[in-house]
Amino acid sequence: MSLTFHWFLPTNGDSRDVVGGGHGTPATATGRDRPPTVAYLGQIARAAENLGFVGALTPTGAWCEDAWLTTAMVSQHTERLKFLIAFRPGFLSPTLAAQMASTFQRQTGGRLLLNVVTGGESHEQRAYGDFLDKDARYRRTGEFLRIVRELWDGKTVDLAGEHLRVEDARLARLPDPVPEVYFGGSSPAAAEVAARHVDVYLTWGEPPAQVAGKIARIRELAARKGRTLRFGIRLHVITRDTAAQAWTEANRLLDGFGPETVKAVQAGLARSESEGQRRMLALHDGGTRDLRSLEIHPNLWAGIGLVRGGAGTALVGSHDEVADRIEEYHALGIDEFVLSGYPHLEEAYWFGEGVLPRLAARGVWRHPDERRGVPAAAQVPFAS
Incomplete structure (x- = not known):
């Protein structure tokens, strides 16, 4: 099975520096020198x-542009x-979401994937009118996905569920293909x-x-329900021709x-209620700013989470080295x-022209x- 790689659209702005934000923290103003315009995101x-x-x-x-409108x-x-x-x-009717996904599939030729985010910060959820606690939000997510x-x-x-109720709900036109659902927690x-x-x-x-x-x-829980899942991981990358160059960039x-x-x-x-965020914070132990002490596994650096x-x-x-770590996770x-x-434009090329050909050579x-x-010659820009 060939590995699958996805990139990221920085709809909160981009920079040659790290742009912060998320999980209840606002996007940092420092370095947001590339606004998330359609022209730049299109690049x-x-x-x-x-x-x-x-x-x-x-x-x-609240810290970024709306994903549905921007990607459309x-x-x-x-x-x-x-x-x-x-x-x-929690912010959208399940019937409307199903309809929007169906429309997106038809208008883009089947290019929608859905990342369901239950929401780990009650204060941000309340700003959108959602006053459920965290466990209740997950139960509602289950009802939502069932519908x-x-x-x-x-x-x-x-x-007629604990949190959601629909009657005689149906779609006039079904999505083709049905979008795959991604989820973390x-x-x-x-x-x-x-x-x-x-x-x-x-x-x-x-x-x-x-x-x-x-x-x-997760695999054991899914097996009990007669299901098999695929698994993915979310990471940043700093890859260069040499390790010294990569660590210089990290520094x-x-x-x-x-x-x-x-x-x-x-x-x-x-203050985050997210268990995943708690686990991220534990990796850098409260904010050390020493470059190599933030290397928590060979080539895995926790500095971005600061x-x-x-x-x-x-x-x-x-x-x-980056290819080796990818194979380790695989x-x-x-x-x-x-x-x-x-920045996301340049780093896409560093990874795409540096790491992907090595993974291809490894099969x-x-x-x-x-x-x-x-034809293979048409696949990687600027490659000889």
Whole structure:
């Protein structure tokens, strides 16, 4: 099975420095010198498509542009790239969401993937009118996905659940293909939803031993329900021709983290209700700013999490070293990698022209266009 790689659309702004935000913290103003215009995001999307990424994740929250609207516009500037749209089921009727997904599939030629985000911060949820506690939000997510999947199956749905109620719900036109559902969460409530409803379980970039434990737990829960899931991981990447060059770039990013910014972001993230965020914070032990002490596993660097909520680790090293770490995660059961880097346009090329050809030579990755019969010489821009 060929590995699948997705890139990231920075709908909160991009920079040569790390742009923070997420999990209840606002996007940091420092370095947001590339606004998330359709023109710029279109550049990133086209680069990702040409280089061999299958899709691109767009985040959700008060700190970034709306993912549905943005990707609908950016999709018109690409041909093959899929869009992994993050959205929160508590903010949208399940019938409307199912209809929107069906429309998106028809208008883009089947290029929608859905990243369901239950929401880990009650204060941000309340700003949108959602006053459920965290465990109740996960139960509602389960009801939401049950309704949506039955609608996509062409059924007429009547459900009076704990949190959601629909009567005589049905779709006039079904999505083709049915969008795959991606989902992440480290709490027991999240694991239950994943095992019962989703196609791909996503984890943030924890060390391999911790990732292996998560995979085993979710896989066992899914098996009890007669289901099999795929697994993916969310990471940043800093890859260069040599390891020294990559660590020099990581150090440059670290030098851009002002002590007061780190302190403020860490204080905000410490209030997070997210179990996944708690696990991310534990990786860098409260805010150390020493470059190599933040290397928590060979080539796995926790420095990004000093100023950014959510995914806070990066693969740092030479192209061969980064390829080695990807194969290490793949051996655990990870088949999909959702990656990003600062700035997202240039880092897409560093990874696409440096790491992907090495993975292809090792026989674990094929360019999506090659699978569709496009000549290999046309697949990687600027490659000789």
